[in-house]
Amino acid sequence: MKKHRICAVAEGSIAEELGIEAGDFLVSINAEEVVDVFDYRFLVCSENIELLIESSDGEEVLLSFEKDEDEDLGLVFETDLMDEVKSCQNKCKFCFIDQLPPNMRKTVYFKDDDWRLSYLYGNYVTLTNMLEEDYARLAKHKLSPINISIHATDPAVRRDILTNKRAGEILEHIRRIIGLGIQINAQIVLCKGLNDGKVLDDTIKALSEFIPNILSLSIVPVGVTKFRNELAQVEVFDKQSAAVVIETVNKWQKFYLEKMDTRFVFAADEFYVVAEEKMPKYENYEGFPVIDNGVGMLAKFRYELTKRLAEIEESDVAAKYICPVGEIAYDFMANNVKLVNEKFPDIEIDVRKVKNEYFGKTVTVTGLITAEDIIKNLKNVDLKGKIILIADNMLKMDEDIFLDNKTVAQLEAELNSEVQVMPHSDGCAWINLLV
Numbered sequence: 001m002k003k004h005r006i007c008a009v010a011e012g013s014i015a016e017e018l019g020i021e022a023g024d025f026l027v028s029i030n031a032e033e034v035v036d037v038f039d040y041r042f043l044v045c046s047e048n049i050e051l052l053i054e055s056s057d058g059e060e061v062l063l064s065f066e067k068d069e070d071e072d073l074g075l076v077f078e079t080d081l082m083d084e085v086k087s088c089q090n091k092c093k094f095c096f097i098d099q100l101p102p103n104m105r106k107t108v109y110f111k112d113d114d115w116r117l118s119y120l121y122g123n124y125v126t127l128t129n130m131l132e133e134d135y136a137r138l139a140k141h142k143l144s145p146i147n148i149s150i151h152a153t154d155p156a157v158r159r160d161i162l163t164n165k166r167a168g169e170i171l172e173h174i175r176r177i178i179g180l181g182i183q184i185n186a187q188i189v190l191c192k193g194l195n196d197g198k199v200l201d202d203t204i205k206a207l208s209e210f211i212p213n214i215l216s217l218s219i220v221p222v223g224v225t226k227f228r229n230e231l232a233q234v235e236v237f238d239k240q241s242a243a244v245v246i247e248t249v250n251k252w253q254k255f256y257l258e259k260m261d262t263r264f265v266f267a268a269d270e271f272y273v274v275a276e277e278k279m280p281k282y283e284n285y286e287g288f289p290v291i292d293n294g295v296g297m298l299a300k301f302r303y304e305l306t307k308r309l310a311e312i313e314e315s316d317v318a319a320k321y322i323c324p325v326g327e328i329a330y331d332f333m334a335n336n337v338k339l340v341n342e343k344f345p346d347i348e349i350d351v352r353k354v355k356n357e358y359f360g361k362t363v364t365v366t367g368l369i370t371a372e373d374i375i376k377n378l379k380n381v382d383l384k385g386k387i388i389l390i391a392d393n394m395l396k397m398d399e400d401i402f403l404d405n406k407t408v409a410q411l412e413a414e415l416n417s418e419v420q421v422m423p424h425s426d427g428c429a430w431i432n433l434l435v
Contacts, residue, residue, distance in 0.1 A: 001027060001028060001033050002033055002034065002035065003025040003026065003027050003054060004025060004026045004034060004040075004077050004078075004082055005023070005024075005025055005077070005078055006020065006021075006022055006023065006024045006025065006026060006075050006076065006077060007022055007076055007077060007078050008022050008076035009021060009022060009074055009075065009076065010072075010074035010075075010076065012074075013072065013073060013074020013075075014065070014067060014071065014072075014073050014074055015073045015074040015075050016074060018051075018063050018065065020051075020053055020063075020075070021055075021056070023055075023056040024053050024054065024055050024056060025053065025054040025055075025056075026040075026051065026052075026053060026075065026077075027052040027053065027054050027060065028051075028052040029043040029044060029049065029050070029051060029052075030043055030046060030048075030049065030050050031050065031052075034082070035082075035083060035137070036081055036082045036083040036116060037077075037080060037081055037082045037083075037116075037120070038116065038119075038137070038141050038143065040082060042141065044072070044073055045069050045070070046069070047066055047067060047068070047069055048064075048066055049063075049064070049065055049066070049067060049073075050062060050063070050064045051063045051073075080120055081114075081116060081117070081120060083116075085110070085112050085114045085117065086112065086113060086114040086129055087110070087111055087112060087113065088111035088112060088113035088126070088129075089113065089128055089129045089164060089166075090113065090126055090128055090162040090163060090164045090167065091162070091163035091164070092161060092162050092163065093160075093161055093163065093191065093194065093231075093232040093234060094161070094189055094191050094194075094222045094223075094234055095111070096223050096225075097109060097111050098228075098231060099224070099225045099227045099228045099231060100225070100227060101225075101227050101358065101359070103404070103405065104403050104404055104405060105396065105401060105403065105404075105405045107396075108403060113125050113126055113128070113129055115127070115130070115134060115138070115146060118146045118147045118148075119143050119146070121397070122147060122292050123147065124147045124148060124149040124187050124293075125146070125147065125148060125149060126148075126149045126151075126162060126164075126167065127148060127169075127170065127173040128162065128164050128166045128167050128169075129166075130173060135176065135180075138177065138180055138182060139180050142180065142181055142182060143182070144181070144182045144183045145182065145183040145184055145185050145215055146177065146182055146183075146184055146185075147184075147185045147186075147187065148170075148173075148174070148177075148184050148185070148186050148187070149186075149187050149188075149189065150170060150186045150187065150188055150203060150207065150217070151188055151189055151195055151203075152188070152195045152199055152203050153170060153171055153202065153203045153206040153207065154199060154202060154203070155167075155168025155169070155170075156168065157194070157195060157199055158170055160194075161191070161194055161195060171206065174207075174210060174214070175210075178210055178213045178214075183212075183213050183214070183215055184210070184213065184214045184215065185214075185215050185216050185218070185289060185290050186207060186214050186216065186217045186218070187217070187218045187219075187220060187290070187293060188200070188203060188217065188218070188219050188220070189220055189221075189222055190219050190220065190221055190222060190237075190245065191222045191234055191235075192222075192234075192235045192236075192237065192241055193235070194234075196241075196244075196245065200219070200245075200248060201248065204217065204248075204252050204265055208256065208260075208264065211256070211260050211262065211264060212260070212262065214264075215289055216264065216265075216266060216286075216289045216290050217264055217265040217266070218265075218266050218267075218268065218290045218293045218294075218295045219245060219249060219265065219266070219267045219268060219271070220268040220270070220293060220294060220295075221236070221237050221242070221245075221268060221270050221271060221274075222234055222236065222237075223363060223365075223368075224236050224360075224362045224363070225359040225360045225362065225363055226359065226360030226361075226362070227359075227360070236362045237270075237271065237274055238274065239274060239275055239276060242270075242271045242272075242274040242275035243275040243277065245267060245271050245275075246267055246271055246272065246275055246277055249265055249266065249267040249271075252264070252265050253265060253266075262286065263284065263286060266285065266290070266295045266296065267295070268293065268294040268295050269294055269295065269296065269297055269298045269299075270294060270328060270365065272298075273298075273328050273329075273331075273332070274328070279298055279299050279302075280296075280299060281299065282299050282300065282302075282303040284299075285299060285300070288300055291425060292425075294365075297424070297425050298329075298332055300425060300427070301336075301424075301425060301426070301427040301430070302332075302336065302427060303427065304426060304427030304428040304430075305336055305339065305340075305427030305428070305430065305431055306339060306427075307427075307428065308427065308428040308431045308432070309339060309340070309342075309343055309431060312343075312431070312435065314343050314344070315344070315435065316346060317344055317346065317347060317435050318346035318347065318348075319346075319347050319348070319387070319434070320348045320350075320385050320386045320387070321347070321348065321349045321350065321386060321387050321388070321389050321420075321434075322349075322350045322352060322378065322381065322383065322386045322387075322388050322389070323337075323349055323350065323351045323352065323388075323389040324352045324354045324369065324373075324374050324377055324378065324388070324389075324390065325351060325352065325353065325354060325366045325369075325391070326353075326354060326356065326363075326364050326365045326366035326367075326368070326369055327353050327354070327355065327356075327364040328364040328365055328366075329365070329366045330351060330353040333351045334351045336427075337349045337351055340431070340434065344434075344435060347434060347435070349389070349434075350386070352377055352378065352381075354369050354373050354374060354377045355373070355377070356368060356369060356370075356373055357372075357373055357376065358370045358372055358373050358403075358404060366391050366393065366394065366424065367391065367393040367394060367424070368394075368403065369394050369402075370394075370402050370403050370404035370406070371402040371404055371406035371407075371410065371411045371414075372402075372404050372406065374388070374390070374411060374415075375411065375414050375415060378415055379414075379415065383415055383416070383417040386417060387417070387418045387419070387420050388411075388412075388415065388417055388418065388419045388420070389419075389420055389422050390408075390411075390419055390420070390421055390422065391421075391422055391423075391424035392421050392422065392423055392424055393424040393425075395408070395421065400421070408421065420433065
């Protein structure tokens with residue numbers, strides 16, 4: 001039976017009262033094996049608990065107790081998943097990890113493709129490594145929705161893009177998952193000449209069969225860095241090709257809204273910025289089901305920012321900031337600052353367009369800016385009395401560290417200036433931190 005090492009015990013928790021210590025092992029709960037965190041969460045919801053604990057010296061003890069159903073035990077394990085993560089078995093032609101430079105933080109080089117991380121972190125999975133035991137666990141826990149990378153429904157096209165002979169089975173996987181009562185958010189990483197044009201049209205049409213169990217389909221542009229040595233040639237979208245994608249999305253949105261009362265398919269914000277086209281209205285995003293995929297983030301931020309500005313009273317608050325952003329977000333953030341200054345003229349925010357030298361000029365999003373690029377951009381700027389505002393998506397989710405392995409503290413030391421981390425997708429919270 002699998003054992004899980006306990007790395008910490010919360011102070012004042014049930015586990016502490018029971019005498020469980022860091023270094024002990026969880027063996028079972030109510031005589032059932034705990035495979036991962038989903039088994040753990042399910043089993044600890046019982047009111048009557050029997051924990052089989054193995055101490056660090058190898059002695060086993062059975063602890064029986066009662067608790068409230070929603071009461072946590074206070075056990076902390078070495079990883080969030082409580083299991084080894086399944087690695088990716090594909091060799092995608094657009095894989096971003098294959099085109100990363102050296103010396104980044106170590107975790108970014110691991111290629112995961114584990115359906116469980118979809119629920120923990122919102123990751124998208126291809127399903128090419130799904131086994132019967134995975135489907136048994138999906139059926140057991142019925143977690144929903146799951147995020148799936150589609151890319152194309154044509155078997156030959158998908159096999160070619162993912163370079164995996166199992167990749168063509170995607171529609172069978174979708175039918176099986178929906179048959180378990182589990183809903184889906186789907187994504188397409190769009191590549192010029194690979195899965196755009198007619199292939200994109202056919203994919204959108206094929207997936208409509210599963211509405212409403214596929215909640216949304218987001219179209220995101222391929223990311224290309226300068227480190228594509230010996231990799232397949234992949235082009236980034238320009239103004240004209242981005243406009244074609246938007247035209248396709250608009251066509252299908254109109255069709256599905258009339259037929260099924262949902263727009264269903266959504267293009268990432270980056271397409272609109274590159275195409276220099278107006279962003280859809282806030283309400284057009286239907287509750288922002290996939291905002292973390294870069295879909296509707298700008299519309300949501302602007303809506304919340306203007307709403308909050310209308311709610312708060314004018315004041316003489318004064319402060320000086322400098323705000324480094326990716327090239328693609330520069331105009332958007334500069335216009336946000338104008339809105340702020342209409343009400344708070346003494347708040348000075350210098351928005352800086354940061355050229356991404358770390359990944360290359362084709363990478364223009366704010367979330368991929370590194371500390372190194374910020375330092376290069378600001379090292380000759382007079383920062384006296386100014387606070388540097390950085391978006392939280394530049395950092396690791398649970399740690400103040402950039403992709404280039406530099407910390408926020410190191411950035412502050414390098415530039416001899418205070419850094420304030422700001423929410424990247426919450427316009428209301430962004431304003432609250434300023435005023």
